[in-house]
Amino acid sequence: MYLEINLDGRVTGSDTQTPYSLLQLKPVKPGHVVIKGPSSSLFLCVDRGGNLRGQSHYSETNCTFRELLLADGYTRFISSHYGFAVSLASRHSPDQHTVPFTRFLPLRNNLKTDSASEQSPNNQRLFNMDSDDLLGMGLNSVASPQFSMDK
Template sequence: IHVILNTTSPPSGQSDHVRERHLYTEDKRRGLFLEICPDGVVKGTPIQTENSVLQLRSVRAGETVIQASSSFLYLCANKKGHLWGQRIYTEADCTFKELLLEDGYTLFLSVNHDIPVSLTSKRPPGKHLPPFSRFLPMQNVLHMESGEEKQSEFPMKNKEHLDLDSDDPFGMRLGESVISPAFNLNVPAAR
């Protein structure tokens, strides 16, 4: 018996749930969105673009695959932390541990190399995180009109555009389409 493994797409996850998000990161001077360009270059951009719209898919508990929505390239990292986009999924380079940090940011670590995804090549000595490695998954605020990108009324060029008086300053709310199953339960009143 021969077993054929399909390495061109990630294994289907527990719920095969896909989140479409932009991954926002910042340092003391500027904020950037992770962008996977059609030529495979991964870089940071100060505004949300078509190339920064990403699909985050859980493939196993705590493990995520990140794919560009426009080019379908997978985010990959090597043992030196270099990032690139490639068309064919390989588990060793394109799967990341997704860790939620205490401050609400998310850290993505290469499963194979245990190195954080970062938009900089600078790697501080010791166990310190490199700059631009803590991400906030944010909702897409781009509106597509006749094939062109149009920035919404909520540009994320820097911190001053955040609505800090809102209960959702980063626009991460799931929306009104998410309904808790508990709302539909007929629970008898306590006596």
């Protein structure tokens, strides 16, 4: 499933990649990231009840996540303040045996884009998506199976 931040702030999952499932991760300190949906212009946030939502303004308390790289190449995101894992499963689901969808795998964008939208506004730095150090942090990282297959 692809995590999506929709225009109305709902956080859902989709079986296919959509413009709302393309997410940007920005490190704010070692091991902690902010997740933003460029199509919705909303930050991924969590409330004290563990409910995910998109919101237009960044709040360190609600919108910062600890990024845990797992040995299998997947990533878990845990609320830095509340300790809840980012999950696409409903916390109120009567079926306690459902898959929690708490592990995420970075994937390449497979959507067609306009050449105009690929241009960087105000000469901002572009990320090299083929780099082993995408965010320029100079840290050794666990290789994602998806990225490793393509090299």
